[in-house]
Amino acid sequence: METAYVALEGGRVVEARSRAPGTTRGELVFTTAYTGYEESLTDPSYEEQVLTFSYPLIGNYGVREERFESDRVHPRAVVARELTDDVAEWLTEEDVPAIDHLDTRDLVTGIREEGAMKCGIAAGPDATEEAARAELSECKGMSEHTDIGQQVSVAERHTHNPNGDGPHVALVDCGAKGSITSSLVERGAVVDILPYDATAADVEHLDPDILFISNGPGDPENFTAAHALVEEFVGEVPLAGICLGQQVIAGALDGETEKMDFGHRGVNQPVRDLRSGRVVMTTQNHGYTVSEPGRLEVTQVNVNDDTPEGLESDDLDVITRQYHPEANPGPNDSLDFFDDVLALAEDAELTA
Template identity: 40%
Template sequence: MKRQLILEDGTVFVGEGFGAEATMKGEVVFNTGMTGYQEILSDPSYCGQIVTLTYPLIGNYGINRDDFESITPAISGLIVKEVELEPSHWKNEESLHTFLLEKGIPGLSGIDTRKLTRLIREHGTLRGRICEIDAEVKEVVEGLHLGGWQHNQVETVSVRDPYHAPGDGERIVLVDFGMKHGILQSLIERQCDVVVVPYHTSAKEIMRLRPDGVLLSNGPGDPKDVPGAIEMIEELFGRVPIFGICLGHQLLALASGATTSKLSFGHRGSNHPVREIETGKIDITAQNHGFTVDLDSLKGTRLKMTHEAVNDGTVEGLKHLDFAAFSVQYHPEASPGPQDANHLFDSFLQMIADEKQLV
């Protein structure tokens, strides 16, 4: 069935609909990963976004029970060049089409994803709507401009109530701003005793849980949309070791006096090279973010830049010079894909051990 993607600048892409026959709007972005579409679909950081996959054939290995990053997908839509409706893989349990259909997520195939990606790279991310073929373009464009940008993504995807994943190791309070399950799994594999708490949990409530360390998770949207989290981090500095990932990295920077801004088209993919400044070592990383910490804003703060993006020089890692706290913009837990940065969870636990020795 023919459907269309209408962008806020009036550009129209016509293709074949798959998944749900829903009308959905969102920020249109692109991801350069060759695999991992199931993880992309279920990553809460894509809340409110329509994702274009630059790899041409999507759905060929289907959907399985093991590779989800969340239970309920928050993505608004999926754009692909070609979709495979009859997947073949030993782990396959259902097709991409049936999964999207069950979850109420629209897909669009058969469009020129290279053209769409070039458009986003040239003009920046755009608002768009996947809708019926007979929708009036002018009315849709007007609606997209009136609707503005979404600002409640973290509230939408964060866990509602705390829960406990027991372990015999260090107690880690994991603040869920839109947490990928891979982060929790990385801590469980290291025998950590993990308590997952909502994004609006106060520093007082966190310290009442007697944490050995606090991990600030990834999540969607603008870090300035969660000012309460910035205040919470400020209060935790010097009281407990902190590790921030992606949105958690940006929030840690804001709590330290730095600023953040929106990137033109963001970093989304599984092959982004990052340089560790002290050693020159390059890690190939998975990334998914539309905002960045402003490099110039680090002057006058007590933050040291530890990692930089090879492609554009943006801030990819920070360390606090006064407190036991560090952060990275990329995803050290990412799977499938590179495992280069997985050691950062061990670095976090080592920092906790070092701090205990000082007491």
């Protein structure tokens, strides 16, 4: 058996089995999702993180490309109680270290008590505790990855569904999941994908019906170009956002964001709509939250901890969600968000 080591912030080193070799480092987080490992592992919002699955068996229905949310695996390493051969082979091909046969309950309890933490990993025939510790000592905090958008965004603008008869969406790709685009395209929208550092001139040139800021990794405060776009176009073009998109939009509209202790990652996070009282189960993957909504109204909250899950403004034509209405993985209960986004794009009466 090939060995692996995880060195944790605070000094502890945990021994495990190597399933895909290599040394790496990242912020250790966990997801409680019990299904949808292909979607989670290809979600760009996990960039620079080490993803622990609290569900004990990962890989039991194989690996199929049509379920991927992007063209590569984004976590820097993968941790589970038991990884199947299919997943281990996929991660080996992708050059992403993976480890199993460790007590993930203990790891998850540690993260819940102490918060998401830095870690270093060494896995494979040459793995040593020292190598894992050396990785840990090089590990940066998430907010220190100041240009993380560049690692996950498209380099050039491109258009999906150019002949669609629906509204024209300018989607700023801060690390967008593929299902966001497909959810819009399925509803007839023409979707222009713009790099994370698109300028106001780039957006003006497209003259979209709505400006949509995507999900993405790391600290929302590091997405300064998207922040500037929101400041520039608020009140002129309707705005929508998912996850990092909600955080960036709130931050640009006099709101604030902060880091959570261990975040929300899973597919059964309950969200209450404050107007209807309806609760839906949602997919989530975030470590930051909006702490002050600024010029926006909180319309939905997390049932567990009351953090803002939906922000809106009728006057400014803004609608955002902290969770992932596009699901993948997870429940489809909130897909109607995309109908609301496109209705806002069509009906907005902004005249500035």
